[in-house]
Amino acid sequence: MHLFRRARIPLACLPPPLNQATGAANGALEPWRECDVLVDGARISAVSDSGDGAVAKFEGRTTDLGGLLVFPGLLEVHTHLDKCHTWDRAPGVHSDFWESLHILYADSARWSEEDVYRRAEFALRTTWAHGTVALRSHLDTSARVGAGSHAAVDRLRAEWRGRVEIQTVSLFKFTEFCGGEDGRILQLSAQHKATALGGFPQPNPDLARQLDYIMAGARELGIGLDLHVDESGLPHAECLRATAEAVLRNQFPHPVACGHNCSLSVQAPERARETIALVKEAGIGIISLPLTNLHLQGRARGPKAPGAAFGHPLTPQWRGLTLIHECIDAGVTVACGGDNVRDAFIGWGDFDLVEVYIESVRLAHLDTRLAFSPAVVTTGPAAIMGLPGYGMIAPGSPADMIVFSARKLYSLLARPSTPRRLIHGEEFREALLPDYDEQERWPSA
Numbered sequence: 114m115h116l117f118r119r120a121r122i123p124l125a126c127l128p129p130p131l132n133q134a135t136g137a138a139n140g141a142l143e144p145w146r147e148c149d150v151l152v153d154g155a156r157i158s159a160v161s162d163s164g165d166g167a168v169a170k171f172e173g174r175t176t177d178l179g180g181l182l183v184f185p186g187l188l189e190v191h192t193h194l195d196k197c198h199t200w201d202r203a204p205g206v207h208s209d210f211w212e213s214l215h216i217l218y219a220d221s222a223r224w225s226e227e228d229v230y231r232r233a234e235f236a237l238r239t240t241w242a243h244g245t246v247a248l249r250s251h252l253d254t255s256a257r258v259g260a261g262s263h264a265a266v267d268r269l270r271a272e273w274r275g276r277v278e279i280q281t282v283s284l285f286k287f288t289e290f291c292g293g294e295d296g297r298i299l300q301l302s303a304q305h306k307a308t309a310l311g312g313f314p315q316p317n318p319d320l321a322r323q324l325d326y327i328m329a330g331a332r333e334l335g336i337g338l339d340l341h342v343d344e345s346g347l348p349h350a351e352c353l354r355a356t357a358e359a360v361l362r363n364q365f366p367h368p369v370a371c372g373h374n375c376s377l378s379v380q381a382p383e384r385a386r387e388t389i390a391l392v393k394e395a396g397i398g399i400i401s402l403p404l405t406n407l408h409l410q411g412r413a414r415g416p417k418a419p420g421a422a423f424g425h426p427l428t429p430q431w432r433g434l435t436l437i438h439e440c441i442d443a444g445v446t447v448a449c450g451g452d453n454v455r456d457a458f459i460g461w462g463d464f465d466l467v468e469v470y471i472e473s474v475r476l477a478h479l480d481t482r483l484a485f486s487p488a489v490v491t492t493g494p495a496a497i498m499g500l501p502g503y504g505m506i507a508p509g510s511p512a513d514m515i516v517f518s519a520r521k522l523y524s525l526l527a528r529p530s531t532p533r534r535l536i537h538g539e540e541f542r543e544a545l546l547p548d549y550d551e552q553e554r555w556p557s558a
Contacts, residue, residue, distance in 0.1 A: 115152045115539035116175045119163050120183035120506075121145045121520060123487040128507040131160065134484070143521055144484035147180060152512040155275075155538050159508055174539075180520050184487065185506050186246030186513030187466040188494035191339075191372050191400050191450035194233035194250040194269075195224060195262040197464075198455050198552060205457030207423050210344070210409050216457040221253065226261035231555060233266060235547055236454065237273055240464035242544045244515040244535050247278040249339070249498055251311050254283040254298050263305040276537070280498060282311040282339045287323045290330070299330050308498075309368070310334075313341035314352040324359035337368035344373040346410055346431055348380050357391035370497045372400040372450070374435035375410055385436060389443045398446040398497035399435065401489075403476050404469060405452035406433030408459045437477045441485065448493035449473040466490045467515075471529045483522065512538050 124132045124144045131148065134140050149168045151159040161168045196217055203220035205213035233250075240248060252262045263281065270279040283302040290298055290312065302310060310331045314320055331338055343350040353374050360369055371392075377385055392399065410433025414424035440447050451469050454462035462468075470490045473479060479486040491504030502510040514536040519525045535544045 114173050116168065116171045116173065117150045117152065118175060118177045119147055119180050120150055120178045121147050121180055122183050122506050124484050125487040126185050126491050126505050127160065128505065142483065142523060145182065145522060150506060152539050155512055157506060157508055157510045157512050160506060178516060182517040182519050182522060182525055184515045185491055185504055186511060186515065187244055187490045188498060188504055189240060189245050189248040189450055189464065189466055190448045190494035190497055191402060191452055192248060192250050193453055194236055194266055195229050195252050196453060196456040197236050198232040199457065200455040200460045201552065202557065203457055204460060208409060208412065208459065213457040221258050224258045224261060226265045229262045230265035230268060233269055235551065236464055237269060237277055238547045241277055242546045243465040243467065244533060245277065245464065245466050246511060246513045247498060247500055247503055249280040249282060249308065251282045251284040254285045254301055255289065256297065259301055263301055267305050278500065280308040281305065282309045283307045284311040287312050287314050287327065291323050291326050295330055299334060303334055307336060309337040309339040311339050311341065316350050316352060320352065320355050321359065324356060325363060328359060328363045328365050331367060332365065339370045340372065342371040342374055343376040345376050346379050347376050350376040353377060354388040354391060357388070357395040357397055360395035360397065368499060369395065370398040370400055373402060373406060374399060375406055375433040377435050379431065385439065389436065389440055389445065393443050393445050398448065399440050400497065401435050401437055401447065401449050402452035403434060403449060403473050404462065405459050407476060409433065434477055446493055446496045447489060448497055449489040468529060471526055474526060512536065
């Protein structure tokens with residue numbers, strides 16, 4: 114056993130009654146509580162106020178953290194391991210959504226099982242070094258690449274068990290699933306133990322029937338849905354609303370999450386409130402992807418010159434955040450994820466959820482609900498991913514923690530480069546980031 118004393122833990126990551134405000138004069142700006150954390154093997158066995166209760170009498174191995182800020186291991190709720198780290202060979206230099214989609218489709222001719230494994234393994238070493246302990250990846254499940262991608266991530270799931278919990282979502286076009294490929298997709302999903310069926314619904318007259326059909330397939334496998342929804346600035350894009358209505362209509366019994374939901378923020382306020390109410394009633398989890406969506410959405414171009422593919426760039430007037438605050442106020446489970454990393458959609462990112470958290474606070478104005486804010490990369494993703502105990506520092510939770518070289522939350526928010534140490538079980542562990550030079554030695558084909 115190992116007692117870690119004087120850890121300043123965000124209230125959002127503590128169990129009751131420790132998650133209540135301390136009444137300190139600066140409590141609104143510094144919503145944490147200083148605690149002692151007792152670790153027994155791979156799990157946390159006790160948490161109490163520092164110097165209080167039975168934990169304080171522990172006489173075994175002890176480390177005094179000196180009032181440093183401590184987060185639980187973080188959870189990446191939405192990413193793409195099969196697409197990551199393809200930027201160097203297939204960049205999307207204009208960052209136009211549809212152009213990027215076509216670039217990645219062309220590159221997918223190279224996505225053998227070994228190619229996906231190599232890129233995804235680099236990603237997992239990176240995410241582990243940053244302090245992430247659970248990850249959900251969407252995997253293209255088309256006939257062209259699906260089998261190899263699922264097999265590669267299957268291998269990684271086994272290799273990383275006990276460090277990073279890996280979930281997969283079978284990503285497909287609705288027209289493929291409903292156009293005769295459902296048997297192949299369901300078989301592949303069952304074979305590789307996918308957590309959910311995915312896909313990206315588009316507004317069309319047949320959408321309700323498509324959703325009913327896909328929910329029937331998911332029900333057959335006993336798994337949930339995790340959809341890419343309304344990733345645009347089009348007010349008429351209401352696939353989120355259609356999904357909530359389908360969940361209620363079908364009495365769908367498994368978890369449902371919807372990522373992106375950008376168009377919700379450009380719809381009439383009353384219509385958006387009605388949709389959010391349906392989402393709450395249907396029990397759908399909402400995932401925002403601030404970094405990628407702010408990069409992709411709201412891009413504007415001037416007139417095209419003769420023969421040019423794109424006009425000259427203009428300053429964006431709208432960005433792709435969904436209605437995060439309104440969903441929180443309605444009692445909807447909300448999480449933030451990193452989405453794409455170094456592929457044609459966005460040329461940067463590093464599987465670092467501390468970056469996602471800090472930028473989410475800044476971009477979505479989560480400083481106005483600072484006590485809640487850590488939930489978007491901790492308890493929110495844990496609820497959506499069905500991982501009880503994760504994202505918390507509580508009895509029974511995994512003993513994975515991030516110790517920052519900062520004593521205040523606002524210090525961390527001000528300096529994203531704040532050094533961190535990682536705890537895994539009863540020990541500190543190394544946090545070695547893989548070098549990007551390693552990728553220069555990968556086969557080019």
